[in-house]
Amino acid sequence: MEVTRVENVTRVFTIGKVETQALRGISLSIEEGEFTALVGPSGSGKTTLLQLLGCLDQPTGGQVFVKGQDVSRLNRNQRADMRRGTIGFVFQFFALIPTLTAYENIEMPLLLNKHTPTERRDRVMQLLEAVDLADRAHHRPDQMSGGEQQRAAVARALAPHPAIVLADEPTANLDTANGEQVMDIMTRLNQETGVTFVFATHDPRVIKYARRVITLRDGIVA
Amino acid sequence: MIQLYKMAWRDLGRNRRRTFFSMLALAFGVALLVFMDSFIAGEMRDALQLAIKLQSGHLQVRTATYNEDKTSLKWEDLIENPDAVAARIAARPEVQVATPRLYATGIVVAGDTSAGVRVVGIDPDSAASAPFSEGMTSGSYLTADDRGGLLMGRTLADKLKLSSGDKVNLLVNTSNGDVDQQPFVIRGLFSTGTPGYDQNTIFLPLSKAQAIARADNRASIILILLKDQDQTDALAAALQEPAYQIKTYNQMNPLLNEFEQYANAMMYVFYLIVLGITATVIVNTLVMSVFERTREIGILSAMGMRGGRIMAMFFAESSLLAVGGITMGVALGSLISAFVQRYGIFIGDFGVTGIFIGERIYTYLTLKDIITLAIMAFVITLLSAIYPAMVAARLEPVEALHGGK
Numbered sequence: 112m113e114v115t116r117v118e119n120v121t122r123v124f125t126i127g128k129v130e131t132q133a134l135r136g137i138s139l140s141i142e143e144g145e146f147t148a149l150v151g152p153s154g155s156g157k158t159t160l161l162q163l164l165g166c167l168d169q170p171t172g173g174q175v176f177v178k179g180q181d182v183s184r185l186n187r188n189q190r191a192d193m194r195r196g197t198i199g200f201v202f203q204f205f206a207l208i209p210t211l212t213a214y215e216n217i218e219m220p221l222l223l224n225k226h227t228p229t230e231r232r233d234r235v236m237q238l239l240e241a242v243d244l245a246d247r248a249h250h251r252p253d254q255m256s257g258g259e260q261q262r263a264a265v266a267r268a269l270a271p272h273p274a275i276v277l278a279d280e281p282t283a284n285l286d287t288a289n290g291e292q293v294m295d296i297m298t299r300l301n302q303e304t305g306v307t308f309v310f311a312t313h314d315p316r317v318i319k320y321a322r323r324v325i326t327l328r329d330g331i332v333a
Numbered sequence: 334m335i336q337l338y339k340m341a342w343r344d345l346g347r348n349r350r351r352t353f354f355s356m357l358a359l360a361f362g363v364a365l366l367v368f369m370d371s372f373i374a375g376e377m378r379d380a381l382q383l384a385i386k387l388q389s390g391h392l393q394v395r396t397a398t399y400n401e402d403k404t405s406l407k408w409e410d411l412i413e414n415p416d417a418v419a420a421r422i423a424a425r426p427e428v429q430v431a432t433p434r435l436y437a438t439g440i441v442v443a444g445d446t447s448a449g450v451r452v453v454g455i456d457p458d459s460a461a462s463a464p465f466s467e468g469m470t471s472g473s474y475l476t477a478d479d480r481g482g483l484l485m486g487r488t489l490a491d492k493l494k495l496s497s498g499d500k501v502n503l504l505v506n507t508s509n510g511d512v513d514q515q516p517f518v519i520r521g522l523f524s525t526g527t528p529g530y531d532q533n534t535i536f537l538p539l540s541k542a543q544a545i546a547r548a549d550n551r552a553s554i555i556l557i558l559l560k561d562q563d564q565t566d567a568l569a570a571a572l573q574e575p576a577y578q579i580k581t582y583n584q585m586n587p588l589l590n591e592f593e594q595y596a597n598a599m600m601y602v603f604y605l606i607v608l609g610i611t612a613t614v615i616v617n618t619l620v621m622s623v624f625e626r627t628r629e630i631g632i633l634s635a636m637g638m639r640g641g642r643i644m645a646m647f648f649a650e651s652s653l654l655a656v657g658g659i660t661m662g663v664a665l666g667s668l669i670s671a672f673v674q675r676y677g678i679f680i681g682d683f684g685v686t687g688i689f690i691g692e693r694i695y696t697y698l699t700l701k702d703i704i705t706l707a708i709m710a711f712v713i714t715l716l717s718a719i720y721p722a723m724v725a726a727r728l729e730p731v732e733a734l735h736g737g738k
């Protein structure tokens with residue numbers, strides 16, 4: 112089944128009088144259970160495409176569908192509703208809320224999705240185990256290593272059982288060992304739970320984990 | 334909801350010094366207002382009690398035709414056989430004391446200086462005269478049968494460079510329109526602690542005042558003090574009869590009521606000014622917090638947090654600031670007010686005429702005032718979060734995620 116699809120999307124950024132064509136007409140579809148790498152040189156539009164797939168941004172032209180629904184022209188709150196519980200994000204920077212512990216960070220999307228306290232506790236504990244952070248549950252981000260933070264971010268993205276997790280260069284700020292650990296965990300979760308992953312990367316060591324590779328060049332699929 | 338407060342709380346904890354100083358600004362504002370409030374309330378209360386004690390009493394009985402402004406001495410305007418009338422009223426259980434007084438206008442002449450005065454004939458032994466006997470600063474108090482002595486306010490004596498034992502000439506307007514004059518010895522000086530009263534008042538024993546003003550056995554008013562101030566209106570109704578006009582302390586002190594309303598209105602303006610200033614501090618703190626947290630806001634937004642919820646986060650933060658600041662402010666303000674309630678502040682001669690203001694002002698703090706103020710400060714502090722919260726909620730997630738990268 113198709114999770115998300117873009118049809119002939121373009122995205123033009125205008126800063127002052129300068130127009131940048133980040134995406135020049137891309138059509139592609141992501142199927143349930145995929146483990147897909149989005150590759151291409153810097154500036155080729157990987158981040159821009161992930162943001163469109165994830166309803167964070169709106170296309171200049173063309174259409175974006177999430178679970179069959181056209182989301183290209185939704186307002187801010189409608190897009191937030193679309194993302195909530197359906198789309199998980201992992202960013203290049205370790206995007207945890209600095210004032211919350213690992214446990215509370217992972218719990219956050221569950222609170223937004225109105226899970227019961229028991230559900231939340233069980234789910235958070237399960238995910239902490241899955242990303243090997245059970246002993247870091249009550250640490251704040253500044254008390255954790257980069258690898259630990261990124262694993263917590265993966266756990267948080269997965270917490271509300273999303274249809275798809277979009278990861279933008281999840282290993283770019285990690286050393287090889289930690290990068291591999293994060294990729295191993297994502298692979299395992301993809302296989303065990305069937306959750307769809309799309310990740311942008313430059314790194315050949317990461318690309319080799321992918322079962323499908325989409326290459327972008329100058330805003331189009333190469 | 335709890336999570337929002339948890340995050341807001343920890344966020345405030347992240348920058349403790351800034352949080353502390355924002356709360357402190359609010360606290361100082363609130364403390365200042367609590368103090369101002371209690372100061373004005375205390376002043377108004379004292380002014381009323383002074384006016385009751387020194388001049389109006391709780392109630393006055395006058396003849397229907399008596400004109401206070403003219404200090405009328407015409408016989409038909411005066412109460413005849415006032416001791417008997419007073420005794421009858423004093424027999425009522427709710428009455429603490431009822432005493433006749435005669436008012437006349439006059440001039441004190443001492444050497445080549447003189448001053449216009451209000452001559453008050455009093456029963457020196459009445460409990461209603463206690464503020465004067467207790468306020469003696471030199472010399473001796475009056476006796477009822479004194480024929481050649483008077484009491485003078487110390488402020489007036491200072492102005493005329495007189496002291497106890499000195500001789501003065503007293504000119505008094507009489508009931509038949511003449512002026513009578515007679516030398517008197519200043520038996521003593523009194524101070525009621527109210528410069529506005531002490532600078533123009535002279536006391537004579539009632540019988541002597543009646544004699545010099547040609548009032549025979551008559552008085553201008555019967556002054557009544559009650560055991561319980563709240564009985565005023567009830568007794569006023571009970572005493573009503575066609576020959577008399579009964580005045581309550583509220584009717585006799587209209588300026589005080591006006592002044593109080595005016596002071597309250599001013600106080601609200603002052604509230605808005607002070608709280609407006611503290612609000613700018615809070616706005617500033619929250620705007621800084623928004624800018625520091627743009628990426629965090631982006632993360633939450635990416636998770637699917639709606640704009641309203643993001644705004645709520647900042648309202649949570651400002652409500653915590655408000656609770657902290659207001660608590661500190663009320664505590665500080667109450668402490669200062671309690672101190673001044675006990676010891677007073679010396680202000681000297683305030684130079685106000687028409688109402689009595691003592692030399693010392695004692696604050697008076699009511700729970701109602703504190704609650705009104707706390708609610709107002711809370712609402713204004715919450716309102717000051719609107720702008721920062723809107724800035725936060727309007728951030729596009731994409732841009733917010735770039736922020737701070």
Ligand SMILES: Nc1ncnc2c1ncn2[C@@H]1O[C@H](COP(=O)(O)OP(=O)(O)OP(=O)(O)O)[C@@H](O)[C@H]1O
Nearest residue numbers: 124126131132133152153154155156157158159160
């Ligand atoms: N918010 C923006 N405003 C203006 N231009 C932008 C914006 N975001 C991206 N661009 C431009 O769009 C193009 C594509 O950017 P994008 O970030 O998608 O590339 P990328 O493939 O993710 O690159 P990298 O590998 O360096 O992350 C670039 O030329 C970039 O400068």
Ligand SMILES: [Mg+2]
Nearest residue numbers: 157158159279
């Ligand atoms: Mg990128």
